[in-house]
Each structure stands twice: as C-alpha cells, then as structure tokens.
Amino acid sequence: LGESDTKESVSREETLLDNKEILELSKIPGNDLCADCGRSETTWASTNLGVFVCIQCCGVHRSLGVNISKIKSITLDKWEPSNLVNLKNIGNVKANEIWEANLNVSKPTPDSSI
Numbered sequence: 001l002g003e004s005d006t007k008e009s010v011s012r013e014e015t016l017l018d019n020k021e022i023l024e025l026s027k028i029p030g031n032d033l034c035a036d037c038g039r040s041e042t043t044w045a046s047t048n049l050g051v052f053v054c055i056q057c058c059g060v061h062r063s064l065g066v067n068i069s070k071i072k073s074i075t076l077d078k079w080e081p082s083n084l085v086n087l088k089n090i091g092n093v094k095a096n097e098i099w100e101a102n103l104n105v106s107k108p109t110p111d112s113s114i
Helices: 003-015 020-026 055-064 081-089 091-099
Strands: 044-046 051-053 071-073
Touching: 020 081, 044 055, 051 055, 051 091, 055 071, 081 091
Parallel strands: none
Antiparallel strands: 044 051, 044 071
C-alpha cells in the first residue's frame, strides 16, 4: 500500500463506529420494539427511514430495495456516523407517527405471516 492508501484506510477505520452507540439507540423506549410489527427483538435498522426492525420485517424491507429502505444489522454490519443521523433524529415512535398517520388497515403483529 502506498502512503495515500494507508491514510485512506486509517481515516476510514476512524469513521467506523463500534456498535455500542447503535445498541444504546436500539434500547430507547419505542426503538426496542420493531417499528413494523412490534416484536421485541430489534436487531436490524433502516438507516434512511430511521427505524429499528426485527429480522422478519428486515426481510420485507430488503425486498423493497435500497431505494426505499437501507437495512443494516445493528450487530454484524460496519456503521459510519452518517448511518446514525436518521436513527437519532427520527426513531420508531416519530417514524410511525409520520408513516402511519393515515393508516386505515391493521398493522402486522409479531405473529403475522409474511
């Protein structure tokens, strides 16, 4: 590696977060339940929608495509500070107030089939 390559990889590593901050955000009341179905295991997040979701709903979000929902694992993926902006500013409660304000159908439950 050249000197510039080394500098780039070091600065890239410095911008990666340890998952502690993400895990703390996922435990905030509201974020500790899946934004879509209410399941108590929120191990995934949509970084552009600013919500935490369960593994089952994560699959639905992934099937929508990254132009709709950008999904990351809160424990397995590498996170950059920019990935946290929407999660800090929105979160599950505020997101559901926005996205479900005019919802006229029943929301899925943890027991719903996907």
